[in-house]
Amino acid sequence: xxxxxxxxxxxxxxxxxxxxxxxxxxxxxxxxxxxxxxxxxxxxxxxxxxxxxxxxxxxxxxxxxxxxxxxxxxxxxxxxxxxxxxxxxxxxxxxxxxxxxxxxxxxxxxxxxxxxxxxxxxxxxxxxxxxxxxxxxxxxxxxxxxxxxxxxxxxxxxxxxxxxxxxxxxxxxxxxxxxxxxxxxxxxxxxxxxxxxxxxxxxxxxxxxxxxxxxxx
Amino acid sequence: xxxxxxxxxxxxxxxxxxxxxxxxxxxxxxxxxxxxxxxxxxxxxxxxxxxxxxxxxxxxxxxxxxxxxxxxxxxxxxxxxxxxxxxxxxxxxxxxxxxxxxxxxxxxxxxxxxxxxxxxxxxxxxxxxxxxxxxxxxxxxxxxxxxxxxxxxxxxxxxxxxxxxxxxxxxxxxxxxxxxxxxxxxxxxxxxxxxxxxxxxxxxxxxxxxxxxxxxxxxxxxxxxxxxxxxxxxxxxxxxxxxxxxxxxxxxxxxxxxxxxxxxxxxxxxxxxxxxxxxxxxxxxxxxxxxxxxxxxxxxxxxxxxxxxxxxxxxxxxxxxxxxxxxxxxxxxxxxxxxxxxxxxxxxxxxxxxxxxxxxxxxxxxxxxxxxxxxxxxxxxxxxxxxxxxxxxxxxxxxxxxxxxxxxxxxxxxxxxxxxxxxxxxxxxxxxxxxxxxxxxxxxxxxxxxxxxxxxxxxxxxxxxxxxxxxxxxxxxxxxxxxxxxxxxxxxxxxxxxxxxxxxxxxxxxxxxxxxxxxxxxxxxxxxxxxxxxxxxxxxxxxxxxxxxxxxxxxxxx
Numbered sequence: 001x002x003x004x005x006x007x008x009x010x011x012x013x014x015x016x017x018x019x020x021x022x023x024x025x026x027x028x029x030x031x032x033x034x035x036x037x038x039x040x041x042x043x044x045x046x047x048x049x050x051x052x053x054x055x056x057x058x059x060x061x062x063x064x065x066x067x068x069x070x071x072x073x074x075x076x077x078x079x080x081x082x083x084x085x086x087x088x089x090x091x092x093x094x095x096x097x098x099x100x101x102x103x104x105x106x107x108x109x110x111x112x113x114x115x116x117x118x119x120x121x122x123x124x125x126x127x128x129x130x131x132x133x134x135x136x137x138x139x140x141x142x143x144x145x146x147x148x149x150x151x152x153x154x155x156x157x158x159x160x161x162x163x164x165x166x167x168x169x170x171x172x173x174x175x176x177x178x179x180x181x182x183x184x185x186x187x188x189x190x191x192x193x194x195x196x197x198x199x200x201x202x203x204x205x206x207x208x209x210x211x212x213x214x215x216x217x
Numbered sequence: 218x219x220x221x222x223x224x225x226x227x228x229x230x231x232x233x234x235x236x237x238x239x240x241x242x243x244x245x246x247x248x249x250x251x252x253x254x255x256x257x258x259x260x261x262x263x264x265x266x267x268x269x270x271x272x273x274x275x276x277x278x279x280x281x282x283x284x285x286x287x288x289x290x291x292x293x294x295x296x297x298x299x300x301x302x303x304x305x306x307x308x309x310x311x312x313x314x315x316x317x318x319x320x321x322x323x324x325x326x327x328x329x330x331x332x333x334x335x336x337x338x339x340x341x342x343x344x345x346x347x348x349x350x351x352x353x354x355x356x357x358x359x360x361x362x363x364x365x366x367x368x369x370x371x372x373x374x375x376x377x378x379x380x381x382x383x384x385x386x387x388x389x390x391x392x393x394x395x396x397x398x399x400x401x402x403x404x405x406x407x408x409x410x411x412x413x414x415x416x417x418x419x420x421x422x423x424x425x426x427x428x429x430x431x432x433x434x435x436x437x438x439x440x441x442x443x444x445x446x447x448x449x450x451x452x453x454x455x456x457x458x459x460x461x462x463x464x465x466x467x468x469x470x471x472x473x474x475x476x477x478x479x480x481x482x483x484x485x486x487x488x489x490x491x492x493x494x495x496x497x498x499x500x501x502x503x504x505x506x507x508x509x510x511x512x513x514x515x516x517x518x519x520x521x522x523x524x525x526x527x528x529x530x531x532x533x534x535x536x537x538x539x540x541x542x543x544x545x546x547x548x549x550x551x552x553x554x555x556x557x558x559x560x561x562x563x564x565x566x567x568x569x570x571x572x573x574x575x576x577x578x579x580x581x582x583x584x585x586x587x588x589x590x591x592x593x594x595x596x597x598x599x600x601x602x603x604x605x606x607x608x609x610x611x612x613x614x615x616x617x618x619x620x621x622x623x624x625x626x627x628x629x630x631x632x633x634x635x636x637x638x639x640x641x642x643x644x645x646x647x648x649x650x651x652x653x654x655x656x657x658x659x660x661x662x663x664x665x666x667x668x669x670x671x672x673x674x675x676x677x678x679x680x681x682x683x684x685x686x687x688x689x690x691x692x693x694x695x696x697x698x699x700x701x702x703x704x705x706x707x708x709x710x711x712x713x714x715x716x717x718x719x720x721x722x723x724x725x726x727x728x729x730x731x732x733x734x735x736x737x738x739x740x741x742x743x744x745x746x747x748x749x750x751x752x753x754x755x756x757x758x759x760x761x762x763x764x765x766x767x768x769x770x771x772x773x774x775x
Contacts, residue, residue: 071618078618087276094280135613143611158699160292160316174608177621181604182276184269190622191604195267197438200568203399207563212603212624215270216569217277217298217441 055089062108062124063088067176069131076190079180087179088172100165107168111138135169142167187214223249223469225766226491226506228476228521231327233739233755234512235458236370240763241510242465246770249469249504250462253496253513254323256472257302257330259455263445265298273297292318293704299443302331308654314663318703319516325472326454327514328706331443334424334451334571335596336376337749338367338387342582347745350590353544353639354715356744357725360387366757366764373461374452374756375430377572378422386419386577386749393427394420395436399564400599400627401574407688416579416684421596423572424452424753432460440569451571473497475655479509479525479534479735487775488735494655508734508766508775512759515740516545516645519711520660522722523647526732535712535722535729535737542646544639544713545664546746548705552674552697553595554681555630556690565601565624573598576631576684578748580676589672590638593748595681597631629690633677634705636748638669643702645711664702707751709743727762734775738762 055063064085071079079085092104111134115123119130126134145167153163166174180186187193193214224246227237238250256262270276277298284291290303304321311319322328341360348355364387371390379394397405397420405418425436433449433456442451449456462468473496480489480503490505511518519542523533535541573596579585580592602625607617648661674697682695702708715721718730723742729735738759740751769775 070613071621072615074615074619076619076622090274091278094282095275095278097281132614139611139613146609154696158697160699160701170608173613177604177607178276178278180618181621182270184271186604186622187270190618193269195269195439197568200395200438200566200570202396202566202570203402204565204567205563206565206624209623210565211622212601213567213569215603216439217444 054093059108060085060089062112063172065124065131066111066135066172067179069128069135070173070176071180072128077185079176082180082183082185084176084179084183087183088175091175091179092171096171097165100171103165103168104171107172110168111135114138138169139173142169142173146170181214221249221502221504222490223247223504223506224770225249225508225510226251226504227510227512228491229253229327229511229513229517229739230325230454230459230470231322231512231514231739232329232332232454232752233514233759234327234510235329235454235462236756236759237510237512237736237738237763238468238470239458239462240760241508241767242462242467244763244767245467246508246767247467247469248462249471249506251474251476251491251493251504252325252327252470252472253475254304254325254472256325256470257445257455259449259459260445260447263447264301266441266444266447268298268444289318290320292701294320299331302443302445309659310651310653311659312648312651312661314661315665316701317662317664318701319662319708320703320706321514321517325470326459329453330445330455332424332453332706332752333750334442335575335750336371336374336378336422336424336753337575337594338389339363339747339749339754340385340387342385342578343745343747343749346591347639352590352745353641354713354717354720354744357714357716357721363754363757363761366761367753370753370756370760373430374424374457374753375426375428375433376422376424376452376753377427377436379420381417381419381577383417383419383577385579385582389422391422395423395425395427395570395572396420397574398566398570398599399561400558400601400629403558403561404599404629404685404688404690405574408684411684411687412579415583415585416576418574418576421572421575425571426450426452430457433457436571438568438570440571442571475657476513476521477524477657479511479521479732480505481526481529481534481732483526483529486732488732494657496655499655507770508736510759510763510766511735511737511741512739515708515711515743516660516662518737518739518741519645520647522712522729522737523645524658530731534735535731537731538715538718538720538722540641540713540715540720541722542711543641543644544710544744545643545645545662545702546637546639546707546709546743547664547702548634548707548746548748549637549666549670549674549700549702550632550634550705551700552678552695553597553630553632554678554685554693554695555597555628556682556685556693558599558627558629559689559691561627564627574631580673580680587673587676589669589676591636591669591673591748593633593635593673593677595631595633597629599627599629601625601627629685631681633674633681634707634748634750635670635673635677637666637702637746639710639713639745640667643710662703666700666702707740707746709740709746709751712737712741713744714742715744726765727758734766736762736766 067079576595
């Protein structure tokens with residue numbers, strides 16, 4: 001997330017509207033003046049409105065680079081080629097509850113801050129090995145946190161009660177995987193997509209390295 | 218009010234209503250088929266059937282807006298892909314005295330478009346259980362009476378399955394079975410050698426044709442049935458019964474027709490027809506007929522009875538027994554076990570088979586005796602895990618990605634479907650304080666599972682884990698995801714069949730005791746729930762009742 005202040009919001013509302021919404025979510029008390037908030041955000045170099053709201057083009061570029069680090073181009077195209085960042089933004093905006101959105105957006109800042117602490121530059125300015133090193137640490141952290149909650153999550157699910165929001169990096173990883181492996185690139189290049197198989201063979205030979213069949217429905 | 222006359226009126230166009238319309242029209246009656254929802258034209262209206270996963274904005278998932286609009290569906294089945302086949306919950310609310318998940322499909326074809334298609338005969342272990350154990354009332358029919366009608370409906374519907382020779386799950390008129398995959402074959406073979414050979418893994422018998430039928434191609438192994446099939450390969454009203462009924466030239470189908478009551482001739486104690494509210498124009502029309510078939514789905518058929526002839530019986534048509542609206546049942550499920558299968562890493566499969574495996578009931582049969590009554594079956598499958606396994610795995614980067622794109626370990630998992638005993642206290646009634654979009658009072662549902670189900674559930678969880686351990690599966694884990702009545706979408710009862718008008722709503726031919734030209738042949742008629750999926754039995758009962766109705770009309774008995 002660099003400081004390009006020309007970044008345009010990609011979704012329907014502008015940044016001002018996004019801040020108004022955030023303000024509404026926080027009970028209308030959070031901000032004394034919108035322009036001051038904008039200035040503060042721009043000064044911080046974080047174009048994301050934080051917490052809750054719409055995603056900017058810079059946010060999506062940032063999410064693309066998160067997803068690409070998780071699922072890089074190898075013998076098949078990576079997450080960026082599958083426009084995974086834009087998909088993540090859509091899902092967080094449309095499908096995450098406000099509390100989860102805040103965790104996700106705060107998580108974006110946390111990632112960037114962690115990179116700045118470690119390497120004195122932003123995540124976007126970091127090299128692929130620096131990104132991989134940082135996200136590997138965050139992956140271990142989320143795994144530890146999420147595994148410690150497994151029993152409780154199971155009980156809540158059985159009781160029909162909503163689970164605690166996930167660790168932010170679990171959210172990012174899950175959305176990156178979902179976005180990539182349900183994309184056209186993921187289905188048809190990383191995996192094998194056959195819309196109408198026409199027959200069922202119950203047992204065929206399999207050699208390691210062969211991709212899985214992509215689902216249809 | 219306009220008035221229009223037919224020989225027979227069928228209320229509801231789902232699995233049961235489609236069969237009633239077909240059978241009655243083929244036997245020469247002029248049939249009016251009424252459906253409260255929109256029309257869905259075969260193939261043409263399956264708008265998502267050939268859409269690729271990446272063509273959905275949310276890739277098939279759900280949004281906050283969807284969850285807000287679908288407060289019930291979101292508890293389990295809400296998704297972006299076939300949302301158009303589920304009821305608009307804001308327009309058609311209901312009242313839950315206790316949590317009851319009522320999943321409805323208000324359109325031509327009803328839930329036949331989105332059903333799970335598992336098709337099993339019931340046996341006399343099921344039809345005879347109430348009498349044997351002194352539970353509720355006896356079914357007025359036995360397997361022998363229904364067997365020819367199972368034959369009849371299976372041939373037309375196209376049920377694929379193997380002839381397994383099990384008395385608790387009678388064989389039928391099956392098309393060629395879909396095969397078990399290699400993981401299932403392995404576990405099935407080992408299970409045969411355990412538990413004295415009393416437990417069996419068979420291929421799930423399913424209403425997916427493996428051979429062409431009139432106007433229908435065989436299954437193309439897309440496993441996208443719930444979007445509507447462009448090949449007509451699975452049984453639905455649209456693919457199977459509606460074209461057969463239409464072919465007679467005697468069928469009139471009217472969508473957007475909400476039947477609000479059955480009209481009764483008080484002196485003759487016979488229905489004269491039904492009153493219909495047009496869902497779009499909100500105009501009222503009375504239709505007359507010699508016989509009325511209620512196939513509006515279990516709870517909606519009962520809603521209709523509760524609202525009819527209240528000037529004669531304050532509790533509604535069929536309420537003289539005191540049992541109308543009572544004895545609501547479903548199956549309890551969402552528990553079982555799963556484990557890994559070792560030794561098949563060099564094996565895979567091709568194509569997406571639209572059925573899994575079935576383990577027929579073995580509890581409280583053939584000398585087995587448990588601390589609860591009845592039993593359960595399992596539905597499951599073996600498969601290689603997909604990319605989603607990677608969400609929980611540690612790792613990011615190149616090797617992680619390429620591994621996630623390959624098929625994962627073989628897994629075998631199964632969930633139990635348990636019988637729920639009939640209980641007078643599990644009931645539905647009219648909630649006069651709440652109205653739907655059309656100003657009609659809604660249904661209130663008061664239903665819960667009891668002690669028998671609680672005890673059975675322990676076995677449902679432990680048995681599957683034990684079977685997996687015994688057949689060499691690794692990392693076996695049992696699960697219980699919790700089950701609330703309604704979730705299995707096998708709601709049954711509330712207008713049960715019986716032998717005595719004092720204790721049942723319907724007789725052995727599905728006639729309302731109090732008005733014998735009114736037939737109820739959907740799930741409302743069920744006297745017990747067995748543990749098998751019920752739809753095939755609705756088909757057979759409906760075809761049998763239609764045959765009886767036409768014979769009675771010809772004898773001038775109705």
